[in-house]
Amino acid sequence: MRDHRYAAMFMPARQNITCLRILNRVQLPETILAELVRLKKKNYYTYRHILITALLSTKISLDRQIPGHLDPYRMAALAVIHDLGKAKIPVSILNKRTPLTDAEFLIMKTHPLIGYLMVRYYCGKNYRTYAAACFEHHERLDGSGYPLRTTRMSKYSQVIAVVDMLDALISRRPYRKQPYTMRAALDLLLEEANRGKINKTIVLLLICYARATKPALNDLVVSQTKRDREPEHNNYGKTVPDDSDDRVSP
DSSP: OOOGGGTTTTOSGGGHHHHHHHHHTOOOOHHHHHHHHHHHHHOHHHHHHHHHHHHHHHHHHTOTTSSSOOOHHHHHHHHHHTTGGGGGSOHHHHTOSSOEEHHHHHHHTTHHHHHHHHHHHHHOGGGHHHHHHHHHTTOOTTSOSSSSOOSOOOHHHHHHHHHHHHHHHHSOOTTOSSOOOHHHHHHHHHHHHHTTSSOHHHHHHHHHHHSTTOOOGGGOOOOSSOSSOOOTTOOTTOEEOTTSOOOSOO
16 A cells, blocks of 8 residues: 555545455465465565455445445455466466467466366355456456456456556566556556446546545546556567567567
8 A cells, every 4th residue: 555656546544444454354265375375475476466456446345436335345355366376377477578479378368267266176165256256357348358258247356357457557567668657557447448348437436546636436527638658668468479589578
């Protein structure tokens, strides 16, 4: 919450204690916690990404402007395990400095299914909703996501999907020189929402959080022009053919 990129998002600070208390009460089987500990040692970025996603998703679940009821405790628990499958993805792929090849991207795209299987194996059918959060967070409302290209996503997965994208865009990653600015990331999310890929209400709520004035959702006025540029040499979501020479960093 003290990360400068999220400084505006987590203001005013009075609700932060509530979010932390909710996360502190998340209960998961020891086997899942052990996997998260291994993931922290293997790839700290993913572990930190999980925590940020859980905090911001929990904040959203507490917002009464969201239509329908989101249980904050369930939201927190689901977000904590959403990327669990990356614990089984090779570090060479997670930390690759050049664009992934098509084959490597196919391996990366298995992490939702891996997470689903891990939760079902460790926790049984009583954790079906948790397993679904692992499985659905890269699906899209228009059917363009993966692994099933389904249009059916739980309301919890819709929140996690948007927050997951935001943090991936604004974070420093080995495969690009510069991250997106918050403004450029929100512009991209809004484009995706306007195409019907992700939940537009969640994106608009994030824009409200990013504004210093903290407008209400119904009072938000969004600019029709982009406010910032995509970073140069950006490889987010891009691959290269398997037979290409990708040894030189972009």
